[in-house]
Amino acid sequence: MTDLSIRPPKAASPAGAMPFSRLLLYCAMLIFVPVLLALSQGLTINNLFALLVSVLSIGGLAAMLLQFALAGRIPRFTRWAGIDNAMRLHRKTGEILALFFLLHPFLLVLPRFFVAPQLALSDLWTTFTATETATGFYAMSIMVVLVLASIFRDRLPMSYEAWRVSHGLGFAVVMILATDHAITNGRHGVYNNWFDAMWVILCALAVASILDAYLLRPWRLKKRPFKVVSVNQASDRDRILTIEKDGDFDFDFKAGQFLWINTSGHVGNRTDHPFSIASTPQNMPRLSFVIRNLGDYTSGLDKLEPGQTVYLDGPHGDFTLDAAKGNSIVLIAGGAGIGPILGLLRQLNANKDPRSIHLYYGSRTEKDVVAWDEIEQIIATMENFKATKILEITNEEEAVAEKGYINQALLSRTLDKDQINDASFYVCGPPVMLEAVVHDIKKLGVPSSRVIFEHLTF
Ligand SMILES: Cc1cc2nc3c(=O)[nH]c(=O)nc-3n(C[C@H](O)[C@H](O)[C@H](O)COP(=O)(O)OP(=O)(O)OC[C@H]3O[C@@H](n4cnc5c(N)ncnc54)[C@H](O)[C@@H]3O)c2cc1C
Numbered sequence: 001m002t003d004l005s006i007r008p009p010k011a012a013s014p015a016g017a018m019p020f021s022r023l024l025l026y027c028a029m030l031i032f033v034p035v036l037l038a039l040s041q042g043l044t045i046n047n048l049f050a051l052l053v054s055v056l057s058i059g060g061l062a063a064m065l066l067q068f069a070l071a072g073r074i075p076r077f078t079r080w081a082g083i084d085n086a087m088r089l090h091r092k093t094g095e096i097l098a099l100f101f102l103l104h105p106f107l108l109v110l111p112r113f114f115v116a117p118q119l120a121l122s123d124l125w126t127t128f129t130a131t132e133t134a135t136g137f138y139a140m141s142i143m144v145v146l147v148l149a150s151i152f153r154d155r156l157p158m159s160y161e162a163w164r165v166s167h168g169l170g171f172a173v174v175m176i177l178a179t180d181h182a183i184t185n186g187r188h189g190v191y192n193n194w195f196d197a198m199w200v201i202l203c204a205l206a207v208a209s210i211l212d213a214y215l216l217r218p219w220r221l222k223k224r225p226f227k228v229v230s231v232n233q234a235s236d237r238d239r240i241l242t243i244e245k246d247g248d249f250d251f252d253f254k255a256g257q258f259l260w261i262n263t264s265g266h267v268g269n270r271t272d273h274p275f276s277i278a279s280t281p282q283n284m285p286r287l288s289f290v291i292r293n294l295g296d297y298t299s300g301l302d303k304l305e306p307g308q309t310v311y312l313d314g315p316h317g318d319f320t321l322d323a324a325k326g327n328s329i330v331l332i333a334g335g336a337g338i339g340p341i342l343g344l345l346r347q348l349n350a351n352k353d354p355r356s357i358h359l360y361y362g363s364r365t366e367k368d369v370v371a372w373d374e375i376e377q378i379i380a381t382m383e384n385f386k387a388t389k390i391l392e393i394t395n396e397e398e399a400v401a402e403k404g405y406i407n408q409a410l411l412s413r414t415l416d417k418d419q420i421n422d423a424s425f426y427v428c429g430p431p432v433m434l435e436a437v438v439h440d441i442k443k444l445g446v447p448s449s450r451v452i453f454e455h456l457t458f
Pocket residue numbers: 154160161258271272273274275276277289290291292293294295296297298299336339340455456457458
C-alpha cells in the first residue's frame with residue numbers, strides 16, 4: 001500500500017469541441033464587427049480615448065448579446081463551441097462586462113476632469129440622473145446585481161433554480177434597457193438609422209432565445225418523454241437512476257455525454273439538473289445515471305416513483321470517445337465523476353476496443369465506491385484493461401487499495417512510458433480533484449490535446 005500525498009490544485013483549462021482559446025478568438029472577432037461597421041459608416045473618432053470608449057461601448061453591447069448564445073444551450077452552437085467552453089466564456093465575460101458597464105458613465109465623463117474639472121462632478125451627476133440616460137442607469141444597476149448574485153450564488157439564501165430563472169429573465173430586461181440606451185443615447189444613432197435597427201433586431205433575437213428556452217423548448221421536449229424505472233442505492237452516497245423511453249421516437253447520444261433531467265412531471269418547469277449518462281446507446285431504450293447525494297434535489301431522489309414521467313434536454317457535451325487519440329486510453333474518475341467514466345468504460349467494453357485501457361477510480365472510502373463488481377468482471381474478460389482503486393481513507397482489510405489521491409507519482413508508477421506518451425486521458429470528478437489531476441497529467445508531459453475532461457459544475 002502506498003501513501004500518496006496531495007498538493008494544492010492549480011488552474012487547468014478545459015478541453016472541448018475546440019480549444020477555449022479559439023472560441024475566445026472567434027467571439028472577440030465577432031464583437032469587433034459592429035465596431036468596424038460603425039467606423040465604416042461614419043462614426044468619428046477624434047482621439048485614442050474616444051476610440052477606446054467607442055470600442056468598449058459598442059463591443060460591450062455586442063458581447064452582451066453573445067452571452068445569450070453562449071448560455072442558451074443551442075444544440076448546434078454548443079456542439080461547435082463545446083458546452084464547457086461556452087459556459088466558461090459566459091461566466092468570465094459576465095464578470096468583465098459588469099465592470100465595463102459600471103465604468104461606462106465614468107469613462108464618458110473622464111475627459112471633463114482634465115479639461116474642466118469644476119464641471120466634471122455635475123456632469124457625472126447629470127449622467128446618472130438625467131431622464132435620457134435612465135434606461136442605461138437601470139441596465140447598469142440590474143446587471144451589477146445579477147453578476148454579483150452569480151459570483152456569490154452559493155452563499156445566497158436562494159435555490160439554484162430560483163437563481164437561474166432570475167438570471168435569465170433579469171438579463172433579458174437588462175438587454176432591452178441597454179439596447180434602448182444605445183439607440184437613444186449612442187452616437188451612432190445620430191448618423192445611421194440602420195445601425196439602430198441592427199441593435200433592435202439582435203436584442204429581439206436574444207430575448208427570443210430566452211422565450212425559446214422557457215416556452216418552445218419545453219414543447220419540443222414533451223414529444224420525447226421518458227419514465228422512471230428504478231432508483232437503487234449504489235454506494236453510501238450514490239444512487240443509480242434508471243429511466244426508459246416512454247414512446248416511439250429517436251433518441252441518439254454518445255457514451256459520456258450528459259442530459260438536463262427534469263423529474264418535476266411538468267415539462268415547462270425549469271428545475272432540471274445536469275447528469276452524465278452512465279449507460280451506452282446499446283442499453284437503449286434504457287438510460288442510467290450515477291447520482292451523488294449532494295444537496296436538495298439529489299437527496300430527494302428516492303421520492304421518484306417507477307412510471308413517473310421524466311423530460312430530458314440533450315444530449316450535450318464532448319466527453320466522448322470521439323476525442324480519443326493514440327493507442328491507449330486512461331480513464332480517471334473521482335467521486336461522482338464515475339458516472340460518465342463508467343459510460344465510457346462500458347462503451348469500450350461493448351466495442352471490445354483493442355486499445356490498452358487503464359481506469360483510476362478515486363473515492364473517499366470503500367463505502368463510496370460504485371460498480372466495482374462490474375469493473376472486476378471487465379478486468380476478468382478484457383485482457384487489455386486494468387483498474388486501480390484509490391481510497392482516501394482505508395482500514396486494514398482494504399490493504400489492497402492504493403491510499404491517498406490520484407497524482408503524478410501514482411500515474412508515473414503505474415503507467416509505462418509508451419502509455420504516457422500515447423494515451424488520451426479522460427478525467428471527471430469534483431472541481432478540486434479535477435484541477436489537481438489535470439495539472440499532474442500535464443506535468444507528465446501530456447499535451448492539452450490529449451487531456452479530455454468534464455466539470456461537474458458550470
Ligand atoms: C455537465 C455535468 C454533468 C454532471 N453529471 C453528474 C453525474 O453524473 N452525477 C452526479 O452526481 N452529479 C453530476 N453533476 C452535478 C449535479 O448536476 C449536481 O450535483 C446537482 O445538480 C446538485 O443539485 P442539488 O439540488 O442536489 O444540490 P445543490 O446543493 O442545490 O447544488 C449543489 C451545486 O450543484 C450545482 N447545481 C445545482 N442545481 C443545478 C442545476 N439545476 N443545474 C446546474 N447545476 C446545478 C450548483 O453548482 C450548486 O452549487 C453534473 C454536473 C454537470 C454540470
